[in-house]
Amino acid sequence: MASKVIHALYTDDDVLMHAVKKVRQAKHHIEEVYCPFPVHGLDKAMGIAPTRIAITSFMYGCVGLTVAIVMMNFIMIEDWPQDIGGKPSFSYLENMPAFVPIMFELTVFFAAHLMVITFYMRSRLWPFKEAENPDKRTTDDHFLMEIEIHDNEDELIKLLSETGAVEINIAEK
Missing domain, CATH: 1.10.790 (Major Prion Protein)
Structure with a gap:
């Protein structure tokens, strides 16, 4: 069974950082964040453990x-x-x-x-592996936050629109 995810797109890295913190405060699990460039402090804001x-x-x-x-x-x-x-x-x-x-x-x-x-x-980066990027705009100028839906679709959409998302899409993972 395929699961549903919400893709929230942002155009500014500062707005994205603020959104990640708000989503984490609301106790939602962020699956992945796709960025066109490294964002300092994003791993800590997402709660990702340090690398070994x-x-x-x-x-x-x-x-x-x-x-x-x-x-x-x-x-x-x-x-x-x-x-x-x-x-x-x-x-x-x-x-x-x-x-x-x-x-x-x-x-x-x-x-x-x-x-x-x-x-x-x-990282499971094998030769000739297909890209897993859900939106091509994240390689240019947009940031995408991916959150899995667990019967809380309306709540997530409301929260993400409050955080400054310029576009919110629901997709199958």
Whole structure:
């Protein structure tokens, strides 16, 4: 069974922020807000929990550092030790200062690439995915607030018109 949603369109981001706060005060759940540009503080006003991508970034960086240390120890010390510039490679600790740039680069490489992959998987942004934007005007100059209807259609329409919505539509989700 398809559910019904209300799409309230706004033309100003300040009016949108005020509307989001009023809708949240009235204890309605906002499904999504579509914006043509990032609106500072909108996630907090909507009650969205903070992201944990920084934690995953740290873990991915630790994985990259571990891979760098194991790789350099195996390649330069165990598998094929070389005498470079009169400095023999008998132990990893003796040569660690020379390996610092490689450790740094692999830490950043792993953290950056795995964060991007995690972001795309978490956001369900696959290659060739169709856009889920309900109104094309939100890519230009309008803001759209989407609220699911639970037998409170008239109340929501009245509330949204009071908040300054320039257009209110009911759609199937």
